[in-house]
Structure formats: structure tokens, C-alpha cells
Amino acid sequence: MRTAIIGGGIAGLAAAYELEKARAADAEVEYTLFESRDRLGGSLSSEIVNGAVLERGPDSFLTEKPSAIELCRELGLGPDLLPSNDAARKTYILVHNRLIALPDGLMFLVPTRLIPTALTRLFSLTTKIRMGLELLLPPRPSGLPDEAVAALVKRHFGSEAVDRLADPLLSGIYGGDAAQLSARTVLPGLVKMESEYGSLTRGMLAAHRKMRAMAKASAKAKGQGQAPAGARPAPRSIFTSLRGGMQQLIDALTARLDPASVRLATPVSSIEKSAHGWRVKADGRTEIYDAVILASPAWAAGVLLAPVDAALGEDLSAIPYSSSITVNMVYDEAKLGPLPEGFGFLIPAVEGRAMLACTFVHRKFLGRTPPGKAVFRAFLGGMKNEGLLAESDEALVATVRRELKEILGIETEPEHTQVSRWRRAMAQYAVGHQERIARIAARVATLPGLRLAGNAYDGIGIPDCIRLGRKAARELVAAAEQQPVAPSL
Ligand SMILES: Cc1cc2nc3c(=O)[nH]c(=O)nc-3n(C[C@H](O)[C@H](O)[C@H](O)COP(=O)(O)OP(=O)(O)OC[C@H]3O[C@@H](n4cnc5c(N)ncnc54)[C@H](O)[C@@H]3O)c2cc1C
Numbered sequence: 001m002r003t004a005i006i007g008g009g010i011a012g013l014a015a016a017y018e019l020e021k022a023r024a025a026d027a028e029v030e031y032t033l034f035e036s037r038d039r040l041g042g043s044l045s046s047e048i049v050n051g052a053v054l055e056r057g058p059d060s061f062l063t064e065k066p067s068a069i070e071l072c073r074e075l076g077l078g079p080d081l082l083p084s085n086d087a088a089r090k091t092y093i094l095v096h097n098r099l100i101a102l103p104d105g106l107m108f109l110v111p112t113r114l115i116p117t118a119l120t121r122l123f124s125l126t127t128k129i130r131m132g133l134e135l136l137l138p139p140r141p142s143g144l145p146d147e148a149v150a151a152l153v154k155r156h157f158g159s160e161a162v163d164r165l166a167d168p169l170l171s172g173i174y175g176g177d178a179a180q181l182s183a184r185t186v187l188p189g190l191v192k193m194e195s196e197y198g199s200l201t202r203g204m205l206a207a208h209r210k211m212r213a214m215a216k217a218s219a220k221a222k223g224q225g226q227a228p229a230g231a232r233p234a235p236r237s238i239f240t241s242l243r244g245g246m247q248q249l250i251d252a253l254t255a256r257l258d259p260a261s262v263r264l265a266t267p268v269s270s271i272e273k274s275a276h277g278w279r280v281k282a283d284g285r286t287e288i289y290d291a292v293i294l295a296s297p298a299w300a301a302g303v304l305l306a307p308v309d310a311a312l313g314e315d316l317s318a319i320p321y322s323s324s325i326t327v328n329m330v331y332d333e334a335k336l337g338p339l340p341e342g343f344g345f346l347i348p349a350v351e352g353r354a355m356l357a358c359t360f361v362h363r364k365f366l367g368r369t370p371p372g373k374a375v376f377r378a379f380l381g382g383m384k385n386e387g388l389l390a391e392s393d394e395a396l397v398a399t400v401r402r403e404l405k406e407i408l409g410i411e412t413e414p415e416h417t418q419v420s421r422w423r424r425a426m427a428q429y430a431v432g433h434q435e436r437i438a439r440i441a442a443r444v445a446t447l448p449g450l451r452l453a454g455n456a457y458d459g460i461g462i463p464d465c466i467r468l469g470r471k472a473a474r475e476l477v478a479a480a481e482q483q484p485v486a487p488s489l
């Protein structure tokens with residue numbers, strides 16, 4: 001089976017790695033990985049400057065989703081996996097230019113602890129009363145149409161909770177806009193709880209109790225009995241990264257591929273379905289493949305597939321994307337003065353600033369910044385401020401420095417700065433996403449040998465992209481060997 005993989009981001013690389021494994025296991029597999037840029041990795045890219053790991057794109061992945069950790073282990077990167085320093089985890093929200101810590105007991109935007117919620121300065125008294133009354137909400141009928149995250153949060157906790165909680169948290173994760181993101185896709189657990197319990201707080205507390213009871217029962221079944229008083233098992237860190245940065249994963253994957261199968265700086269300009277397979281055109285040459293894995297962003301896949309299937313092309317092209325900018329700044333820690341404890345802060349759009357968030361990198365991942373240095377990573381752009389992409393590096397650094405001075409009082413000059421622009425890199429799961437994905441999957445199922453992978457479909461983060469890339473490749477190998485597996489995108 002000859003396969004063309006279009007796009008050498010993490011999804012395309014995971015697919016290529018899987019095909020490479022099949023080839024090593026004697027499957028009759030050949031592949032070509034086409035990447036339009038002159039490097040592999042897509043959004044994953046890090047650089048080490050004077051011993052400090054600077055992430056241009058993602059800095060880590062969610063620990064609870066296993067696909068990324070499994071792949072790292074398979075590639076021999078197990079010893080380099082680095083958990084986030086969760087003992088120091090504390091995140092602030094900027095409110096009227098003051099940093100206010102997120103109250104304890106917040107679970108997926110839902111306050112679950114009375115005293116921290118009552119005492120926090122994040123919300124006004126009116127919002128706190130509303131949060132209390134939320135406990136009385138009756139169940140909502142299931143099967144209602146999808147709605148925006150902002151609408152769901154507002155119905156339960158009011159618009160201040162949208163502005164100061166949902167909006168900054170979601171723009172920090174998706175570079176997105178709570179008024180557009182699909183509640184059913186982004187917060188499926190909350191939608192389910194709403195139909196079961198009405199109150200999200202009651203639903204979340206019930207889920208928490210259930211999880212604790214299950215953990216206790218499983219410990220008992222394993223014969224561990226009651227843990228000694230005070231001896232709680234250490235919680236897993238929320239994020240995991242790599243000691244040398246996310247680039248380590250890209251380098252390890254690249255090292256497993258046959259260099260002759262990788263074509264850098266070679267954008268695919270068209271694909272066509274023919275009686276003999278798929279005609280893939282790149283660099284003025286047309287070649288025939290049995291299968292195609294489209295691992296480019298959905299907007300690029302939409303352009304390539306429109307001539308093959310107009311409805312499919314239209315649905316893919318309609319998936320919105322946001323752009324973002326990261327600015328890394330390395331400082332001499334002694335010159336910074338005291339910083340608030342924790343990992344950094346998020347900035348609600350209503351604050352009217354260019355920055356969306358700022359991470360204190362040297363605190364989040366220990367051992368990736370030399371002693372005596374501090375690294376700040378600022379995020380800018382997002383759905384509401386795409387215009388910033390056109391600004392020069394100098395202007396962006398000046399903006400971040402001005403805002404850091406106003407928020408943290410930092411005036412000292414950074415020793416090093418690095419600006420990265422990510423145009424249309426983050427898919428947005430807008431209201432109606434699931435219906436659109438179902439239509440896309442149905443059209444793809446009519447086109448034998450075609451698979452889609454990447455962040456536009458079933459998870460925006462690195463683990464989901466890896467999972468979909470590997471799954472696409474496995475399905476094609478199985479189909480070529482006549483071993484049907486459950487079809488997917
Ligand atoms: C700034 C930033 C921070 C992030 N932080 C995190 C994080 O901390 N944790 C996390 O889990 N996720 C994070 N994400 C999200 C995650 O990094 C991405 O969703 C994921 O890397 C996307 O991978 P992909 O392979 O789907 O797409 P991409 O990385 O976009 O790769 C697609 C590739 O396709 C290529 N391509 C496009 N068209 C063609 C063509 N016609 N021919 C050939 N090649 C083509 C592109 O050049 C690109 O290299 C972040 C993303 C960004 C931008």
C-alpha cells in the first residue's frame with residue numbers, strides 16, 4: 001500500500017511513525033510525508049537558548065490523556081518525561097489590573113467549595129449569591145440544540161463568571177471565544193450533568209463523591225486497605241512535558257522515519273480520486289497513491305478536497321481557526337523583584353489588554369531554566385485580536401513589556417526575547433461542531449483510502465492529534481490486509 005501523508009505536524013508524524021512500524025513488521029507499506037514548511041513538527045517547536053528551554057508552541061500535554069506519554073515511552077523518551085510542578089500551581093486572573101488567585105475547589109469552571117467561593121475577590125457579591133442559588137436549578141431536558149459555552153455558564157453563574165472565568169480559561173486553552181465554542185463539544189460533562197442534576201455544582205460534587213468511592217473500592221480490591229492517616233497518594237501532575245522541550249518528541253519521531261520518505265518544503269497543491277487510486281500533485285509532479293492521510297489543518301484539507309467532494313470541502317473549510325502569538329522573555333531573576341507565587345496569570349478580554357495569558361515557565365517546569373534565570377511566556381492574539389499578527393517583533397515585545405510593567409511592575413530589560421506567530425493553527429470547536437464532524441465522517445466513509453487526522457476533529461491537544469494520526473495509519477494498514485476495524489474519520 002502506498003500512502004501519501006499530507007502535513008508533517010504531530011498528527012502526520014504519528015501517522016508516518018505507525019506506517020514505519022508496520023513496514024518494519026513486514027507489511028507491504030510505503031509512504032511519502034509531504035510538508036509545506038522546511039521543518040517537521042507543525043506547532044511543536046522549541047529552542048534552547050543559553051540553557052533555557054523556550055517553547056514557541058505548546059509547552060506540554062495533558063497527563064490524563066495517555067496517547068502522548070505512551071508514544072514518548074515507545075520512542076525511548078520515558079526518562080525525559082517531566083511532570084509540571086503542581087505543588088506550586090496557582091493561577092491568577094487579572095481583574096481591574098489586580099491579580100486575583102482562582103479560588104480553591106473550582107472544577108471545570110464550576111465552584112464546588114463554599115468558603116473559598118464566598119471569600120474570593122474574583123466575583124462580586126451578586127455573582128456569589130447567584131452561585132449559591134445555582135444549587136436550586138432543576139434538571140434541563142436533554143436533547144436540546146447545542147449552545148455556546150458562554151450561554152451555559154451565564155445561565156448557571158451569570159455574566160461575570162463568563163467574563164472572569166470561562167472566557168480567560170478558554171482563550172488560554174483554545175485561543176478561543178466562549179461566545180462561539182460549543183458547550184456540547186468542549187464541556188460535554190457539564191452538559192450531561194445539567195440534564196441529570198440541573199445544578200452543575202451538585203452534579204460536580206456527586207461526580208467527585210463517585211470518583212472517591214471508586215478509588216477507595218479499587219484500593220480495597222487491590223488489598224491496600226485503608227491508607228494510613230495523612231498518607232495520601234501523590235496526585236498525578238496535570239501536565240507533562242519533556243526535559244529538552246517538545247522538540248524532543250519531534251526529533252525522536254523524525255529519527256524513526258526513512259529520510260527518503262519525507263519531503264520538506266513540498267506543499268501538496270491538489271489531490272484527485274482516480275480509478276487507480278489517489279493522484280497527488282506536489283512540486284509540479286503527480287504521483288499515484290493507494291491512500292491519503294490528510295493531516296493538514298482542516299482549512300487546507302478543505303481546499304484540497306473541494307474538487308473531490310464539494311460538500312466535504314465546504315464543511316472542512318468552515319471549521320474556524322484562531323491564530324496566536326507567543327513571546328518568550330528570559331530574565332535575570334535577581335533583577336525582577338518578587339513575583340506572585342504560582343504558574344502565571346490569565347487576562348479576561350474585558351480587561352482590554354493585548355496579552356491573553358502569561359506563564360512563569362521557570363516555575364511550571366523545574367530544571368528547564370538555568371538557576372538564576374526566569375522565563376516568561378506571554379500569549380497574544382486569539383479570536384478577538386488577530387490583527388496583532390501583523391505587528392513587528394519589536395512592537396509585540398514592547399507591548400508585552402509595557403503590560404508586564406503595569407501588571408507586575410517589571411521594568412528590567414529581558415536578556416533574550418523570542419516571538420513566534422501561529423496563523424490559523426488552533427481549530428475552534430464552534431457551536432454545531434459535532435453535527436459538522438458527523439457529516440464529514442459520513443462523506444469520508446464514501447471515499448476509500450482517505451483518512452483525516454489533526455486538531456480539527458476530536459481533540460485539540462497533542463495527545464488527541466497523536467491518537468488520530470496513529471489510528472488513521474492503523475486503519476489503512478488493516479484495510480490493506482483485509483482486517484476491517486471500526487472506521488473513523
Ligand atoms: C501557541 C500554541 C500553544 C499550544 N499549546 C498546547 C499545549 O500546551 N498542549 C497541547 O496539548 N496542545 C497545545 N496546542 C495545540 C497543539 O499544539 C496543536 O493542536 C497540534 O500540535 C496540532 O497538530 P496537527 O498535526 O494537527 O497540526 P499542525 O501542527 O498545524 O500541522 C499541520 C502541518 O500541515 C502542513 N501543511 C498544511 N498544508 C499543507 C499542504 N498543502 N501540503 C503539505 N503540508 C501542509 C503545515 O505546514 C503543518 O506543518 C498549542 C497550539 C499552539 C499554536
